[in-house]
Amino acid sequence: MSGNQQVLIDSLPQGKLEAGHYRLNDGAMPEAGEGQVLVKTIAFAITAGTRAGLQGSASYAGAPQAGIVMNGTGVGEVVASNAEGIAVGSKVMAPTGWQQFSAHDAKAVTVIPDNHDPIHYLGPLGVNGLTAYFGLLEVGQPQAGETVMVSAAAGSVGHLVGQIAKIKGNRVVGVCGSEEKGALLVSQLGFDAAVNYKDDGFRQSLKAATPDGVDVYFDNTGGPILGAALFRLNAGGRIACCGVVSQYDTDRPEPGPKGVPGLLVNKRITMRGFLVFDFLEQYAAAREEMHGWLDSGQLRSLTDEVQGLSAAPEAFVDLLAGGNVGTRIVRLD
Amino acid sequence: MSGNQQVLIDSLPQGKLEAGHYRLNDGAMPEAGEGQVLVKTIAFAITAGTRAGLQGSASYAGAPQAGIVMNGTGVGEVVASNAEGIAVGSKVMAPTGWQQFSAHDAKAVTVIPDNHDPIHYLGPLGVNGLTAYFGLLEVGQPQAGETVMVSAAAGSVGHLVGQIAKIKGNRVVGVCGSEEKGALLVSQLGFDAAVNYKDDGFRQSLKAATPDGVDVYFDNTGGPILGAALFRLNAGGRIACCGVVSQYDTDRPEPGPKGVPGLLVNKRITMRGFLVFDFLEQYAAAREEMHGWLDSGQLRSLTDEVQGLSAAPEAFVDLLAGGNVGTRIVRLD
Numbered sequence: 003m004s005g006n007q008q009v010l011i012d013s014l015p016q017g018k019l020e021a022g023h024y025r026l027n028d029g030a031m032p033e034a035g036e037g038q039v040l041v042k043t044i045a046f047a048i049t050a051g052t053r054a055g056l057q058g059s060a061s062y063a064g065a066p067q068a069g070i071v072m073n074g075t076g077v078g079e080v081v082a083s084n085a086e087g088i089a090v091g092s093k094v095m096a097p098t099g100w101q102q103f104s105a106h107d108a109k110a111v112t113v114i115p116d117n118h119d120p121i122h123y124l125g126p127l128g129v130n131g132l133t134a135y136f137g138l139l140e141v142g143q144p145q146a147g148e149t150v151m152v153s154a155a156a157g158s159v160g161h162l163v164g165q166i167a168k169i170k171g172n173r174v175v176g177v178c179g180s181e182e183k184g185a186l187l188v189s190q191l192g193f194d195a196a197v198n199y200k201d202d203g204f205r206q207s208l209k210a211a212t213p214d215g216v217d218v219y220f221d222n223t224g225g226p227i228l229g230a231a232l233f234r235l236n237a238g239g240r241i242a243c244c245g246v247v248s249q250y251d252t253d254r255p256e257p258g259p260k261g262v263p264g265l266l267v268n269k270r271i272t273m274r275g276f277l278v279f280d281f282l283e284q285y286a287a288a289r290e291e292m293h294g295w296l297d298s299g300q301l302r303s304l305t306d307e308v309q310g311l312s313a314a315p316e317a318f319v320d321l322l323a324g325g326n327v328g329t330r331i332v333r334l335d
Numbered sequence: 336m337s338g339n340q341q342v343l344i345d346s347l348p349q350g351k352l353e354a355g356h357y358r359l360n361d362g363a364m365p366e367a368g369e370g371q372v373l374v375k376t377i378a379f380a381i382t383a384g385t386r387a388g389l390q391g392s393a394s395y396a397g398a399p400q401a402g403i404v405m406n407g408t409g410v411g412e413v414v415a416s417n418a419e420g421i422a423v424g425s426k427v428m429a430p431t432g433w434q435q436f437s438a439h440d441a442k443a444v445t446v447i448p449d450n451h452d453p454i455h456y457l458g459p460l461g462v463n464g465l466t467a468y469f470g471l472l473e474v475g476q477p478q479a480g481e482t483v484m485v486s487a488a489a490g491s492v493g494h495l496v497g498q499i500a501k502i503k504g505n506r507v508v509g510v511c512g513s514e515e516k517g518a519l520l521v522s523q524l525g526f527d528a529a530v531n532y533k534d535d536g537f538r539q540s541l542k543a544a545t546p547d548g549v550d551v552y553f554d555n556t557g558g559p560i561l562g563a564a565l566f567r568l569n570a571g572g573r574i575a576c577c578g579v580v581s582q583y584d585t586d587r588p589e590p591g592p593k594g595v596p597g598l599l600v601n602k603r604i605t606m607r608g609f610l611v612f613d614f615l616e617q618y619a620a621a622r623e624e625m626h627g628w629l630d631s632g633q634l635r636s637l638t639d640e641v642q643g644l645s646a647a648p649e650a651f652v653d654l655l656a657g658g659n660v661g662t663r664i665v666r667l668d
Contacts, residue, residue, distance in 0.1 A: 224596045243596040258591030263557045263576040266608030273606040275599030 006031050008071050008101030009314050014056055019322060021315035023056075024072065032105040034082045040105050043098045045307075046076030047124040048318050048330045049158055050222075050247045071099040072314070075129055077120040078104075088113060095123040100314050102334060118293065125303040125329045126162055126296060127289050129278055133244060134162035135288045136281040138220055139170070141242035141274050146171035148217035151208075151234070153199075153227045154247055156183035156304075158329035161191060163220045165301050166292075168192045172218075175211045177227055179324040186327060191302060205230050215239075223247050229259035235271055243275040247322075304328025339364050341404050341434030342647050347389055352655060354648035356389075357405065365438040367415045373438050376431045378640075379409030380457040381651050381663045382491055383555075383580045404432040405647070408462055410453040411437075421446060428456040433647050435667060451626065458636040458662045459495055459629060460622050462611055466577060467495035468621045469614040471553055472503070474575035474607050479504035481550035484541075484567070486532075486560045487580055489516035489637075491662035494524060496553045498634050499625075501525045505551075508544045510560055512657040519660060524635060538563050548572075556580050562592035568604055576608040580655075637661025 005028045012025040034040040052073060056066050076098030083090050085108035094111040098104045114120050118127060125131055137159075144150050150167040154160045155176025164174045164187065176187045176196045184196030195211035197204060208230055215236040221228050224246035231241070265271065281288075295301035306326045308317045314332045321330050338361045345358040367373040385406055389399050409431030416423050418441035427444040431437045447453050451460060458464055470492075477483050483500040487493045488509025497507045497520065509520045509529045517529030528544035530537060541563055548569040554561050557579035564574070598604065614621075628634035639659045641650045647665045654663050 221596060228596060241596075243599045245600060246597045257593055258595035260590050262591035262595045263554060263561060263574075263606065263608060264579045266576045266606060267578060267610070268608070270608050270610060270613060272608070273596065273599060275596060275601070275603050275605075277600070277603060280603060 005029055006101055006103045007311055008099070009311055011056070011068050011070055011072055014066050014068050016057075019053065019056065019319055021319055024315040026312055029071075029101065032103055034084045034105050037085050038105050038107055039080045039085050039088050039094070039111060040082035040103060041076075041078040041094060041096050041098060041111070042081045043076045043078040043102055043104070043334050044093075044120060045124060045331050045333045045335070046074045046098055046100060047128065047130070047158065048074060048314065048321055048332060049130065050154075050322060051245055053318075053322060054246075071101050073097065073099050075124065076104075077114065077123050077128075093120045095120075095128060100311060100332070102311070121305065121331065122293075122296065122303060124331055125158065125305060126292050126301055130158040130329055131162050131292055132281070132285060132288055133278040134159045134166055134220075135292060136278060136284070137242040137244045137276055138163050138166050138218070140281060140284075141276050142218035142220060142240050144170060144172050144218045147173075149173045149175065149212055149214055150218045150220065151175045151177065151212065151216045151231055152220040152222070153177040153231075154222035154245075155187055155193070155196065156327045157222060157247075158326075159244060160220070160222055161187065161304050161328050162301070164193050165191055166295075167218075169295060169300050173214070175208070175216070177208070177223075183327055191304075199227050199230075205233075208234060218242065220244060224258075225256055226259075229261060232259055232261035232265045232271070235265070235269055237269045239269060239271045241271065241273040243273055305331050307331045307333055309333050338362055339434055339436045340644055341432070342644055344389070344401050344403055344405055346401050347399050349390075352386065352389065352652055354652055357648040359645055362404075362434065365436055367417045367438050370418050371438050371440055372413045372418050372421050372427070372444060373415035373436060374409075374411040374427060374429050374431060374444070375414045376409045376411040376435055376437070376667050377426075377453060378457060378664050378666045378668070379407045379431055379433060380461065380463070380491065381407060381647065381654055381665060382463065383487075383654060384578055386651075386655060387579075404434050406430065406432050408457065409437075410447065410456050410461075426453045428453075428461060433644060433665070435644070454638065454664065455626075455629065455636060457664055458491065458638060459625050459634055463491040463662055464495050464625055465614070465618060465621055466611040467492045467499055467553075468625060469611060469617070470575040470577045470609055471496050471499055471551070473614060473617075474609050475551035475553060475573050477503060477505050477551045480506075482506045482508065482545055482547055483551045483553065484508045484510065484545065484549045484564055485553040485555070486510045486564075487555035487578075488520055488526070488529065489660045490555060490580075491659075492577060493553070493555055494520065494637050494661050495634070497526050498524055499628075500551075502628060502633050506547070508541070508549070510541070510556075516660055524637075532560050532563075538566075541567060551575070553577060557591075558589055559592075562594060565592055565594035565598045565604070568598070568602055570602045572602060572604045574604065574606040576606055638664050640664045640666055642666050 093114040096111040150172045152163045156178040187193040216234040219231040426447040429444040483505045489511040520526040549567045552564040
């Protein structure tokens, strides 16, 4: 393979996603056009949100399509540049997709400062981290001392949400899918409690873990966990709707939770959906604050790495089944 | 009957409410205690929201109970007063319930200015009107030129929501349950369009009536109409969750709409439940503004009146089945 190794979407999934929906391809080497840079991928992140782009029409990711390179955010090194101000050798964050080389307009890439770890731009300083930061602080607006609940708490966004909430002085309860993940959240990331949604006694455990109720629920899942959260929310509670991972990997989405809108009225709850791109103008300030927390050790980035493009499809399928802890990253170097 | 004629809740409904769940009673005449007034009811309003207080536990109206006077907001005349500053002969709004006489602490009644029509305190200047006003303007926050959709649009709150939205320069689309109601909204209250949710082609009609989508949805119903609204909402849209009339008169609430939370995320929609009591400190200013609109003829109060306590139970059952237009009022005088 002398060209550009890449992973294509071979066919669109009708039900659950399988590795066979993808295929490896030796594509043409792209060139940096006028105002563009050519990027050699160092690593890319695999995130549940991209699953939504593979079916249906109601996605912010655009209409699904087969035969194209799978999309995803990566970091890489600029190996050719026709863009003013971006030197060869610079490290950048870019929508590389699942491939070795990609060309981008200068405005589509984020140049990574020399004193920052590029891999952090797939985690706390990247889309995941910004999503956690703005969703929690701008949408959820927790006050110190309040209880914050987060679902998919061991995931790429969730594990950062909980840590940021701790930094801001909240009690933090994470919901995840195994005892091992829960133990890790509590012992290594400082969560006050973790609850396994797969347990029969989930609702009781959640109640026990939130003795003062829930003030802010950061929802990465929708579905029954959202339903349970509605019952634990206090009057004036807020739900930051970030994602719907419980509904991505299926062609038969479940109905919404029974508490909508009845409990919203009774408890004056606000549910607000958001996309991180809405906060574009505040990215720099958020990165600066989070970089400070990383430096001081208050914020830890968990990654879960696999090696090589050919491992990506299976890593995605496993992610959707809840197999990851932290940010799943595919390394190409 | 020489005492205090009243309507008691005879038994709590298990499924649909029937007139037989109530019974007339000749109760004891209450007395005005220290700091209290004795009120002779002129009229009271029947509103769908009180249905929620008859079952379940998740209601802001408190735990359901049989054997007590049915609750409701009324207006009346003070016939005895031990309260400083409230003279006999004053007209007041009070939680009279469905009965002829009731005693209240001074702080529980609102004295009606002489130049105001007491009946308006069951409509635009009462709880219904304040609910419409704050739900639309504070929760929904429509900007001039935007499209406002309201469900139960011919109801006690809905018919005021639509008119206030028109005053504020919005395109207004009402959803109601008959062609007659819809025609009335358009011809008499200035709605731009009305759509009948009982029609097979409801979703298509709603789409046709909202060519620019929906920016604010004032939700009085929940259920399938909320589901349809989610599809028509624009990015950044707001839902003011006011009530769940579709779910009150049943012991088997439906699941929530499928679009929650997926469409909330994709379209950055905010859903916010509210209770009018949250805006208590702004009541006076709101009443002043609405009284001005009533005086100028910009705001019309629709009422739908029945005569006598004995007619109240059937009037409530009929209201829940969608039989009313405007505010349903029971007159006792």
